[in-house]
Structures are given as structure tokens and as C-alpha cells.
Amino acid sequence: MIKVADLNIPVIEDLDINNKKVLLRIDINSPVDRKTGKLLDDSRIKAHAETVKELLDRGNSLVIISHQGRPGDDDFISLEEHSKILSKYVGKEIEFVDDVIGPYARERISKLGKGEAILLENVRIVSEELIEAPPQQQSKTFLVKKLAPLVDYYVNDAFATAHRSQPSLVGFPLVKPSAAGRIMEKEVSALSKIFNKEDSPKVFVLGGSKVSDTLKIIEHLSKNRVADRILTGGLVAELFAVAKGINLGKTNMQVLESKGLLSLVPRARKILLSGAPLEIPVDFIVEKPNGELSSEPENNVTGTIKDIGPTTVEIYSSFIKEAKVITLRGPMGVIEDERFRVGTKSLLKASIESPGYVIIGGGHMISMLDKDVEINPNKIHVSTGGGALLLFLAGDKLPALEALHMSWVMNSGKS
Numbered sequence: 579m580i581k582v583a584d585l586n587i588p589v590i591e592d593l594d595i596n597n598k599k600v601l602l603r604i605d606i607n608s609p610v611d612r613k614t615g616k617l618l619d620d621s622r623i624k625a626h627a628e629t630v631k632e633l634l635d636r637g638n639s640l641v642i643i644s645h646q647g648r649p650g651d652d653d654f655i656s657l658e659e660h661s662k663i664l665s666k667y668v669g670k671e672i673e674f675v676d677d678v679i680g681p682y683a684r685e686r687i688s689k690l691g692k693g694e695a696i697l698l699e700n701v702r703i704v705s706e707e708l709i710e711a712p713p714q715q716q717s718k719t720f721l722v723k724k725l726a727p728l729v730d731y732y733v734n735d736a737f738a739t740a741h742r743s744q745p746s747l748v749g750f751p752l753v754k755p756s757a758a759g760r761i762m763e764k765e766v767s768a769l770s771k772i773f774n775k776e777d778s779p780k781v782f783v784l785g786g787s788k789v790s791d792t793l794k795i796i797e798h799l800s801k802n803r804v805a806d807r808i809l810t811g812g813l814v815a816e817l818f819a820v821a822k823g824i825n826l827g828k829t830n831m832q833v834l835e836s837k838g839l840l841s842l843v844p845r846a847r848k849i850l851l852s853g854a855p856l857e858i859p860v861d862f863i864v865e866k867p868n869g870e871l872s873s874e875p876e877n878n879v880t881g882t883i884k885d886i887g888p889t890t891v892e893i894y895s896s897f898i899k900e901a902k903v904i905t906l907r908g909p910m911g912v913i914e915d916e917r918f919r920v921g922t923k924s925l926l927k928a929s930i931e932s933p934g935y936v937i938i939g940g941g942h943m944i945s946m947l948d949k950d951v952e953i954n955p956n957k958i959h960v961s962t963g964g965g966a967l968l969l970f971l972a973g974d975k976l977p978a979l980e981a982l983h984m985s986w987v988m989n990s991g992k993s
């Protein structure tokens with residue numbers, strides 16, 4: 579059992595999860611090369627192999643579900659490649675089933691033998707999965723009604739998606755005895771231990787393209803006075819620059835417009851007015867129409883922004899060097915193109931070389947960590963979570979954890 583605030587979260591030992599049929603929700607959502615459609619990084623897949631192996635060793639048969647990307651985005655792809663990589667790390671075939679709630683998937687689940695494991699197709703092809711709602715409502719979805727009767731237990735190992743109140747994360751615990759998987763258990767236990775409110779200054783490096791999510795995170799960090807400094811990059815930084823009245827030029831405004839981000843300017847402006855301790859880049863690496871790269875000051879941008887510039891790296895690194903805890907999520911640049919990784923890699927290096935404790939989250943951000951960096955738990959925590967990590971650190975109760983607690987109360991009669 580793990581305790582988080584007033585929640586009791588059951589773990590695998592708290593239920594008799596042996597020789598049964600288990601529905602396992604993992605988060606193997608991974609960065610995808612936009613040109614080839616291939617996975618750029620398999621850290622999350624490798625991390626979840628531990629829980630898969632343990633449940634199989636306990637004689638269970640597994641129905642594994644996960645999402646990849648979001649409908650309409652380039653990285654919204656099939657999980658077929660993921661199943662091959664997961665098989666490699668587990669050391670046993672994890673059969674890909676090209677279905678989720680249809681008759682083919684249900685028949686395959688019914689016929690699963692002891693020690694067998696299947697990975698169903700991207701759960702977000704089921705439209706209900708995109709709707710966030712309370713667990714009570716989610717337990718009545720087709721996803722839950724079609725799959726729950728076919729299994730004995732539900733195990734949620736998807737810490738990185740624990741902030742989503744979607745059916746695959748909060749719907750099953752109300753109808754099945756449920757527990758946290760090993761990744762969920764480790765992340766929640768480690769983060770609860772290492773992240774003490776009194777440790778300061780706390781610096782957050784927030785970049786990437788999930789701007790709406792990040793605004794919510796910054797609102798919570800600021801409201802709960804968790805962050806002493808927020809250093810922005812990626813599209814997050816561009817939005818705040820516009821909110822500050824900086825003219826980023828036609829091309830970058832078109833990029834923001836095309837992603838529907840300009841409608842968030844008033845919300846970003848409100849955050850600035852609230853006194854959030856937020857920094858934006860003073861220079862950017864831009865790509866000119868002729869393909870040339872150059873660094874331009876934030877008040878005279880003419881090219882397409884692709885990364886933060888050298889002066890910004892210096893300024894941000896000076897904050898990082900003074901921090902007690904540094905949390906980084908979301909890259910500073912378009913890291914799919916290796917020319918635009920300097921900002922992200924420089925801040926990761928400054929963090930690791932600083933005296934502070936480093937927490938790294940986010941699929942793309944983790945992929946930028948040099949493979950030869952020693953992950954000493956006394957210095958670094960590499961989280962599988964991105965948005966989930968930050969909302970947890972901001973003090974939010976994650977819906978998936980609350981659902982596991984509710985399952986425990988319902989099945990054990992204890993609170």
C-alpha cells in the first residue's frame with residue numbers, strides 16, 4: 579500500500595494477483611519521427627517491461643492497453659511497433675491485437691492462456707477515451723463494459739497518464755479489484771519522498787508543445803507557491819512572449835495560430851499579471867526561408883523559431899546553478915531535428931552539473947538525456963511522466979490515483 583496525502587493506493591501485493599487474467603494499463607506514448615513514423619525513443623516501453631514481466635511470472639495472463647499520441651497529431655499511430663519493442667524488453671512475445679473493444683479483441687482475450695500477453699491497439703481510437711469525466715461515468719463506457727467482464731483484475735501502471743480522467747485510467751477501478759503497477763508505485767513513492775515543500779529554490783524548466791496543459795501546470799505551481807522560478811522554452815515560451823506584447827513575426831504567429839494557441843494569450847497574460855515567477859527567452863535560434871540558421875533577439879525575430887538562443891541558455895543556466903531542485907519537462911526546441919537540440923541538452927547538462935536535485939519528465943525531454951548519464955537516485959529522478967509529473971509536484975490529486983483509492987475502499991471496506 580502507498581499513501582499519498584489522504585489516499586491509500588493498493589499495490590500488487592495487496593491483492594491476490596496470481597494466476598489470474600489482468601487488464602494492465604501502461605503508458606508507452608513515445609516520441610515519433612515525423613518523417614519516418616518510427617519511434618524516436620523507447621524509454622517508457624523499457625520501463626514498463628518490469629511490471630509486465632512480474633505479472634507474467636506470477637502466472638497471470640495479460641491484456642495490455644496504452645495510448646500513443648492524440649487523434650489528428652502526427653504521432654497518433656498504431657501500437658504494432660511498440661509491441662515488438664516491448665516483446666524484446668520482456669523477453670517474451672507480446673502479441674499485437676489490431677482491435678480494442680471489437681469481437682476480435684474480445685475473443686482473443688477470452689482465449690488467452692496462462693502466461694500469455696497481448697497488446698491491444700491504440701486505446702485512443704475508441705472515441706470515448708478522449709472524454710474526461712468522473713470515474714462513476716467512465717465505468718459505464720463501452721470500453722469498460724466490453725473489457726471488464728473478461729478479466730479478473732485491473733492494474734494501472736500509467737503514471738504518465740494519471741492526470742487524465744479518461745475511461746482506461748479511471749473507469750475500471752470501480753468495477754474490478756485494482757492496484758498500482760510497479761512504475762506507478764515507484765514514481766509516487768519516490769516523488770513523494772524527494773519533493774519536499776521546504777526545499778528551495780525550486781526551478782522549473784517548462785517547454786514543449788502541450789501549451790494548454792502547461793498553462794494549467796503553471797497556474798497550479800504559482801497558486802500553490804511551489805515554483806521559485808519558471809524558465810520557459812518551446813511553444814510555451816513563444817506564447818508567453820506574445821502575451822508580453824512581443825512581436826515574434828508573421829511566421830511564428832502563423833505557427834501559433836495553426837496550432838490554435840493564440841486563443842490562450844489572454845490566459846497567459848493573466849498568469850503574468852498574477853506575478854508568476856516566469857522567464858521567457860531573450861534570444862532564439864531561428865531558421866530563415868533559405869534554410870540558414872541564426873540567433874535573433876526576442877525583440878527582433880524574423881525567422882522561424884526552432885530553439886532557445888545562446889544568451890538564454892546562459893541566463894537560464896545561472897538560475898539552474900543556484901537551485902536546490904530543478905524539474906525539467908518539455909524540450910526547448912524542435913528536437914526531432916538534431917540541429918535544434920542545443921538548448922535542451924545545454925540546460926540538461928547545466929542541471930546535472932549543478933549542486934541541485936534533478937527531476938526530468940516528459941517523453942521528448944527524457945529522449946534528450948545522454949545515454950551515458952549515470953542515473954544516481956540521490957541526484958536524478960527520471961520520471962516517465964510529463965504533465966502528470968508536474969501536476970503531482972504542484973500538489974494535485976491525480977484522477978487515476980483517486981480511482982485506485984476508491985477501488986480499495988469499495989473492495990476492502992477500509993478507507
Ligand SMILES: Nc1ncnc2c1ncn2[C@@H]1O[C@H](COP(=O)(O)OP(=O)(O)OP(=O)(O)O)[C@@H](O)[C@H]1O
Pocket residue numbers: 785786787788811812813883884885907908909910911912913914939940941942943944963964965966
Ligand atoms: N519552438 C518550437 N516550435 C514547434 N514545436 C516545438 C518547439 N519547441 C518544441 N517543440 C515540440 O515540442 C514537442 C514536445 O513537446 P511535449 O510537450 O510533448 O514534451 P514532452 O517532453 O514529450 O512532454 P510529455 O511527455 O508530457 O508529452 C516536440 O515534438 C517538439 O518538436
Ligand SMILES: O=C(O)[C@H](O)COP(=O)(O)O
Pocket residue numbers: 605607647648738739742788940941963964965966
Ligand atoms: O506523454 C504524456 O504526457 C502522456 O502520455 C499523456 O499524453 P497526453 O498529454 O496526450 O494525455
